Amino acid sequence: MAKYFDPQLINGPAGDPGLYVDLAFERRALLFDAGELGSLAPRKLLRIEHVFISHRHMDHFIGFDHLLRCLLGRDKTLYVWGPPGIIEGVESKLNAYSWNLIESYKANLVLHVSELGQNGRLITSEFSGTQRFQRKDLGEAHLVGDLVVADARYNVRATMLQHGIPVLAFVVEETTRINIWRSRVEEMGLEVGPWLNSFKDAILEGLKDDAPISVAWADKSATHPRDLPLGHLKSRIMKATSGRKIAYVVDAAFTDANVKAIVALAERADVLFIEAPFLHKDVDQATARNHLTAMQAGLLGRWSKVGQLRTFHYSPRYRGREHLLADEAQSAFRGGCHLP
Ligand SMILES: [Zn+2]
Structure with a gap:
């Protein structure tokens, strides 16, 4: 049987973070992070129904404008999920533009934006094109456990990591195949x-x-x-049969709390997409920037017992030597090295 989830790193392992998960045969898709999205065909952007933003560092959020532009003039509700500050972030992006002509649009785009806070606290606001994207607060709720989206075909769960600021990591699981x-x-x-x-x-x-x-x-x-x-x-x-599970982890310090949270979330995932920005010989710089090294990423995959490890978010300093990052991570994943 064909795969239901088809995950694709939009900009490859060295470009801006962004994982496009096509829900095969359904003309629906999920997006994890919105770095540059220019290489995604409009027909693919139009399929996106949920966007999960790990945090608002520019390389993870700059593509949101591109998506917004593509969806304008469509009858659609786009669901956006992110850490504390995501509502303000979307509002600021919308406020950067003039919307005086939007009343003439026949179709209406609605952005439904939710902030995942501590202890499952969820705050939601809505921005509707007919209201010139003025913010409308919809109030507060609580997640059931770590469950963010429960669709008939898939679930998305999230956990909060530390990167100097809160960062969300996600898994998407096919309910039952x-x-x-x-x-x-x-x-x-x-x-x-x-x-x-x-x-x-x-x-x-x-x-x-x-x-x-x-x-x-x-x-x-x-x-x-x-x-x-x-x-x-x-x-x-x-x-x-039990469905596929795909995990997405970026921008996290290698701390006890983060390791525990990542392993719990990604446990036995079929594929773990995880950042590996630095070689372990540069661990001091990785630590100073609250990032993982490739070796740490590999170990996290090993400890989570995932089927496949896919590293990305490589630092530009390794341009032309990206294979070193991939090799170091895969070797730690297979048990070929140990943390000093
Ligand atoms: Zn980043």
Whole structure:
């Protein structure tokens, strides 16, 4: 079965941070950090429904304007999530422009911006194009645990790290992957078609086994029941497996608290995208800037028992020698070196 999540580092390992996660077959996408976004095609930008900003250092937030420009004139609500200060950050960006002509737009863009504070505190404001993007405060709520977004197909969770300022790290997890045995569908005399999506949705929505599912038969001339019970179909044509998990970690000091939080969040992820800006021989500079070294990134992957380690956010000082960062991290990940 094709992969549901298709994660892509927008600017490669040496460019501005930004992870685009395409939700395959759904024309939806998630964006983790918004460094330069110029290389993303507009059709890809239009799919984004949630943007998760780790923190407001410029290299993680400058692309937000580009996204905003692409979405203007569309009927859309964009959800933006970030650490304390993100509402003010979005408001300041919006206030930088004049919106006197926006009333003439037929479609309306709404930005729904939420700040994740300490102890799961959540503050939300909304900026609507019809209101010339004036801020409207929607009040305060609390997260359930570390769960930020609960979609039928995926969950996004977050944890707060320290980088001199609070920084958010995220994971996106596919809820459950429903695999369909095509051959068995055909053996039952059924058609492989769009009805299978409704069948999958019924499972993900947790409908009871006696819920009727309308099916499509291959032989249209014969008389068949229009519906079959969900449970009957589940037992014959479906196999459920746990979904993929992708973790995103940037700009974090190698402190006990951060290590603990990262390992808890990224545990057994299929892929960990993690910053590796410095070689470990430059650990003093990494520490002074509250960043990880490549070796530390590798160890975090190892301790989190992730399947695959993808390093990025390389410092420009290693231009032309990026492979050294990747190699150091992979070697620590595989257990080839130890922290002095
Ligand atoms: Zn950064």
